[in-house]
Amino acid sequence: MDSKITLVSIDELKDIIKESVRDETTSLVGLLGDSEKAQPITDQGLMTRKQLKEYLQCSYPTIDKMVREETIPHLRAGKKILFSKNEVMKALSPNSDQIKKKYGGKNVN
Secondary structure, X not given: OOOOOOOOOHHHHHHHHHHHHHHHHHHHHOOOOOHXXXXXXXXXXXXXXXXXXXXXXXXXXXXXXXXHOOOOOOEEEOOEEEEEHHHXXXXXXXXXXXXXXXXXXXXXX
16 A cells, blocks of 8 residues: 655645544434435534433433433444434434333323
8 A cells, every 4th residue: 555645734634524524423323314314413413411411401310221221312422422302302202112112102291
């Protein structure tokens, strides 16, 4: 393999890194839903545990329990866990299969 060193400006390097990260996150987002509809991370509404905790107004142990019990869909990126806002809201809706299963198919309104 021939190796060549190419000089690039800091701005060019930033752009290269941004593009690479965007490509990787787009492919990761595809794991949560239809890969043809995968969008960049900012359009998909991905959240960290902290952001999800604040959004749902619940505790970290509650989020961890929902992850363990697979009540809410999530992505693991190394040690980080990311959540799609849309997918979490679908999973937690009263009509979702996960909620019906957990509460015996009762209407949870």
